[in-house]
Amino acid sequence: MALSFIKRVFTFGPPPVEEPAPDVVKPKDSAEIQQELEPASRQEDLPVSPVDPVAPAEIETAGGPAADLPAENVEPEAVEAPPQGEAEEEAAALVPAAEPPSEIEVVPLSLLEAEAAADEAETTPAEATAVPAEPVLPKGFATAPEQPETVAVVPPPALNWFQRLRAGLARTSSQLTGQITALFTKRKLDEETLEELEDLLIQADLGVETAMRITGALSSERYGNDVSGDDVSRIMSAEITKVLTPVAKPLQLDLNHKPHVILVVGVNGTGKTTTIGKLAAKLSGAGLKVMLAAGDTFRAAAIEQLKIWADRTNSEFIGTKLGADAAGLAYDAYEQARARKSDVLIIDTAGRLQNRTELMAELEKIVRVLGKLDPDAPHTVLQTLDATTGQNAMQQVEIFRNVAGVNGLIMTKLDGTARGGILVAIAAKHKLPVYFIGVGEGVDDLEPFEAQDFAHAIAGLTH
Secondary structure, three states, X not given: OHHHHHHHHHOOOOOOOOOOOOOOOOOOOHHHHHHHHOOHHHHHXXXXXXXXXXXXXXXXXXXXXXXXXXXXXXXXXXXXXXXXXXXXXHHHHHOOOOOOOOOOOOOOHHHHHHHHHHHHHXXXXXXXXXXXOOOOOOOOOOOOOOOOOOOOOOOOOOOOHHHHHHHHOHHHHHHHHHHHHHHOOOOXXXXXXXXXXXXXXXXXXXXXXXXXXXXXXXXXXXXXXXXXXXXHHHHHHHHHHHHHHHHEOOOOOOOOOOOEEEEEEOOOOOOHHHHHHHXXXXXXXXXXXXXXXOOXXXXXXXXXXXXHHHHHOOOEEEOOOOOOOHHHHHHHHHHHHHHOOOOEEEEOOOOOOOOOHHHHHHHHHHHHHHHHHOOOOOOEEEEEEEOOOOOHHHHHHHHHHHHHOOOEEEEEOOOOOOOOHHHHHHHHHHOOOEEEEEOOOOXXXXXEOOHHHXXXXXXXXXX
8 A cells, every 4th residue: 555655656657648738837746746846866766667567457446445435436546545554654754745636736936937038038039139239331431420300490480571671781781880880989070080971871872962961960969079880870860761751652543544554664684574563463452453564575584474473463464476566565455454444554674774775765665655545654654773783773763764754663672682772862863752662572572662661771770
């Protein structure tokens, strides 16, 4: 009986092989648990036979059934422990008593740690955790520097009209105010200083008449006293305002004449076609019916450009083939505008240099043809002036006024490189109305001329 118990504890012979279910840990029998718990030295001392000396039937019935149970009710593999005897006490002294079987699986800690390490190795491969080595480029190559993080650029706030005007006249105002400040630093106002100031004002294209007005006002107010650059700027702005105020007028339209004819003239590159488009946008936006006539028959680009402006401003358009007679186009445009009951007819003309006699003669012809259709036509003759031309603009006004009867001015291209002081000189000499000024190419970049704003911008004053 004791031998049978010892055999069952140590599980002599190869145990039956059972295929465990997938992903289920096979429970360990008492022999395997006993082998893991028992010291290695004691396991080596016990004799182990490769062949089980006891037959399986003998193992199953060695102890026999319990006294209180019938033999037929005993399961084949359920064998009760034999009664404790001397042999059993000797075996118990050699082998710790096996724990009774239970539903809780007993797994060694070392096995759990090994399984956890294996799972971690599967989820985090060694290749994924390894830091790749920096490549070594051959001689003559270099790695690109790291790009800085992209920072969202916030667009600057839109400038109001006066700020844009100041930016357009920045060249004139910064140069003039800088020279004035340097002139009056730690210096009293005397005759020599006044003469130097007058020269500075003339060089800024303000004209002799305006320069004398400014120096005269400064002398009467601050002569013999210390003068700062701010004092000169304030007096200069006031005197320029006095010169410009009489010419800062709105463009009057006599809508009793339908159409009211506006003829736009000027030398090459002064922005005639763009100015016509901006005027059409303002008039059509006010509900007037506008027609545009492409009278610049020397340039195909001018015809196409005016057609685009007509489409953008919902204006009617009339054009002709390249090289056609501009006076004939003006005649047809007037007849169609009158038939369609247009409120305003704006006629573009070819850019003409004031020293080209034959071109100026063609402009005179357009004026004569319009005069035959309506004695008062053209009702308004606008000349565009490029603000970057300086003193040459003075001569242009004189010639175009004599040939085409210019009765109003529009200054364009006040874009920061302008020499806007020439407009003050023209106003002082010719007394022609200044209707609009333009500071860019956009449709909203044409604004009515304001004398005080213009004077403040030239003098470098804030609004």
